Amino acid sequence: MTRLVLSGNSAQSYAARLARVQVVAAYPITPQTSIVEKLADFVADGELPAQYVKVESEHSALQVCVSAAALGARTYTATSSQGLLLMHELLHWASGLRAPIVMGVVNRAVAPPWNIGADHTDTIAQRDTGWVQFYAESNQEVLDTVLQAYRLAEDLAVRLPVMVNEDAFYLSHTVEPVDVPDPATVDAFLPPRTPRAVLELGVGARVGSFTGPDHYVEFRRQVARGLESVLPTLTEIEVDYARRTGRDHGGPLPTYRVDDADAVLVTMGTMTTTARKVVDELRTQGRKVGLAKLRVFRPFPAEAVRALGATADRIGVVDRSYTFAGLGAAATEVRSALYGRTGAPTVASFLAGVGGRDVTPQIVHRMFDALLSEPGTGPAWMDLEAEREVTVRG
Amino acid sequence: MIEVRFHGRGGQGAVVASELLAHAAFRDGKFPQSFPFFGVERRGAPVTAYARIDDRPVDVRTSVTAPDIVVVLDAGLLRRVPVTAGLRAGGLLLVNSPRRPEELAGLGPFRIAAVDAARIALRHGLGSVTLPIVNTAVLGAFARVSGVVSLDAVRAAIESFSPARQVENAAAASDGYTDVVTAEVGPIPELGPASPRTVPLVLPEDPVASRSSETLPTADWRSLTPVIDLGRCTRCNFCWKFCPDNAIEFDAAGWPVLRGEFCKGCGICAAECPPRAIAMRAEA
The missing domain is CATH 3.40.50.970 (Thiamin diphosphate (ThDP)-binding fold, Pyr/PP domains)
Known part of the structure; x- marks a missing residue:
């Protein structure tokens, strides 16, 4: 090594x-x-x-x-x-x-x-x-x-x-x-x-006919x-x-501090690192929050999501994309996986980090705050320019 | 509701025949539906087209698997395609063939009609010897033996919607109406609906044909065979050069040899041969 x-x-x-x-x-x-x-x-x-x-x-x-x-x-x-x-x-x-x-x-x-x-x-x-x-x-x-x-x-x-x-x-x-x-x-x-044996050089065969x-x-x-x-x-x-x-990346949906969590945020990619730190902060304040990283999006790990939904009351799904649809793409999948389950958690959809914007600890805090208070059905666009104070050049 | 299935080869006009039948039925006040079904879009490849005719709007959108009437535009298909699949006992089988319908009785317990549509088409200059356009003559015959549409409506549909040669095509329909012969059928045994055709499903695990096209005979839609007159052949190689299917090879002395298993009978070799040493002969 x-x-x-x-x-x-x-x-x-x-x-x-x-x-x-x-x-x-x-x-x-x-x-x-x-x-x-x-x-x-x-x-x-x-x-x-x-x-x-x-x-x-x-x-x-x-x-x-x-x-x-x-x-x-x-x-x-x-x-x-x-x-x-x-x-x-x-x-x-x-x-x-x-x-x-x-x-x-x-x-x-x-x-x-x-x-x-x-x-x-x-x-x-x-x-x-x-x-x-x-x-x-x-x-x-x-x-x-x-x-x-x-x-x-x-x-x-x-x-x-x-x-x-x-x-x-x-x-x-x-x-x-x-x-x-x-x-x-x-x-x-x-x-x-x-x-x-699909194709072999020198031997005639056809694929996809x-x-x-x-x-x-x-x-x-x-x-x-x-x-x-x-x-x-x-x-x-x-x-x-x-x-x-010696390294195990935890399957398609590795989780963090979800065992007694009331609210779990589902993240993809690099925002997960930031969100994990926020979970630790909130835990020190006594708030029961956890994290699940959607490491495999296709095939969608529906079984793992259902296991998550068995314990969490509220799940927020963060999509780093806007797919011109009612909900974020991952949020749609999570809701679909939980459909029809008795006692299924509320699933909120957040759009964050779109177009390379930072997903900061503050934004993760706001998503957890929304999740723990009044989660809408979404999607909630996080950190829109018009909604924050900015310094305009010129 | 009357359900009709057409069998033909790409280029013979089966699809157009099915559409013209729909137009004709509409003129007769009926509610028609017509659509084609094909795979490889190639001249000569087997083609299927469907038509439904009812007194009320047609409320089904599936292929016709239990037809009342089957129309075969190319008799060569009789031994290559299961044209009678699903045709109910006593149903009508109309075949473009110069043979007497009695000779086709072995096809099953059906009312069998035959019309020499190729001869009619050529009489009216429709298509060529290698590929007569037989659909309108067959449609005229259809009007007579099916009773589903009138000849007047068929002719009117042809005059309004035929893609070309409306006058000749309408005349061909009239000749088909006149010339068609129906077999004197004896008592038809009482049969239930034909048993569904079952195909053994043995698929590779990947969408791969494990064999080369070289090992797959692809000539099964040929209706004409090139016959090479070596007395006139100059070994110029034009036939080999122009053949789209590599169906011409050479023997050790350089004379062209037909690989019949790949020849689709397109006639390009005959058309291109400078000394006119190749003739297209109808398959038996």
Whole structure:
């Protein structure tokens, strides 16, 4: 094990190198990130014997990964915001063709207006593409999750692509100490991919051919079975990873001080760290609050949410995105998971941190205050410019 | 409600026939519904179209699985597509065929009608020898043997809505009405609704066809076969160059050889052959 000071982007690159990815495809221009720059360095310096394919768009980047994965390769790509949106069509091809691609995504706001701050709209908009989605809280979690993501994606019961998402700036450009496991440790945890026979060089075969209504739905059902296998498989993977590295990220919905909590805030990504500190503060004041981090958004951990709802009276869900709907995307999922349960908690929806705005301790306090007093049905927009005193330039 | 299923090949006009039938029924004061169902949109590929005709608005939106009437625009489909699936005993089966309907009696306990629509179409200059447009002649025959729509309404629908050659198509419908022959049917055994067709479902775990297209014969919709006259062939390779399905190969001496399992009978090789050494011959 080596401890390095790494950015979230470099944590992605180091993890891909440790995973011994065989094909990296990247569109190298904005909104691309330093993730693929670092990987290009690794390949150029002979530290990663991978095929590095530069392409003309994110759409093509993912197509290269889909094709290489069909040939049995372990593949990686990375993108962000508008680039991810351009990939949308190929995201469906990847999951439908059961391609175990792992992709790093730097969560950035979607234009217009142009903005490169942390915001989950880009990945939430890919909710219905059949990809597994992780949201990371720290650079350590980024690195560990990429390694776990390969085990998960390539598990023969799962066989689905995985996104490992990190907040722009708060992780992507933040440097902090990261424990980088030894290659031997990773090799033992993540052996080379044992691909199913999909395509073979020199042997004619077809993938994704026309399939009418008589069989199409059965293929969709197979994808659904893969998704159903994700969370049980992740549990096994995390146990093994913890045994080898000492680190356990707590499954799809790790909780903090929820056991006797009246009010629980559900967060995603980096805001979790700040919110955890606020929970400690409120606890010292005797207020019974807790925290749950939505680490896996797809497949949605509905069982874990129901377990949470069995004890908490009030749940507030913080979405770092506005999805043009009545409620935040995660809040909608949480409410849906709790629907029809006797004694189900009130679920409030908060929108915070949209477009890269800071989610400060003060904002977290205000969300807990609202939750403990009169939680509306939402969504409550936190920290709107018009509602606070600002210094206007000029 | 009368439910009709059309079977044809892409390019023969099955879809248009179904639409024209709807227009004709509407003119007769009925409430029609018509829609096509197809997979690969290719000339020659099997195509299905559905029509429903009722005295009140049609209140179902599903494919027709238990038709009262089946119309087959290409007799070659009889041995490749289960055209009679779900057709109830005593139902009407109308086939474009030069054969006598009695010769088709083996298809099942149905009222069987036959009309040589290809001959009628060619008589009126509709389509080509390789692909006669038979739909309007068949529709005229349909008016006669089904009694569901009048010939006048069929002709009027063709004159208003046929995409081209309205006069010739209306004349073809009249000829179909005149020429169609119905088999003298004996007593039809009392049968319940046909048993649903069951397809064994063996899917790969991934949406992958494990075989190459090379191993899948794709010529099953061919109705014409190119016959190469090696006496006129100059081994110029044009047939090989223009064949869209790589169905032409060469023997050791460089003479073209047809790979019948991939030839769809499109006739491009015959059209492009400089010494006119290729003729398209109708399949038996």
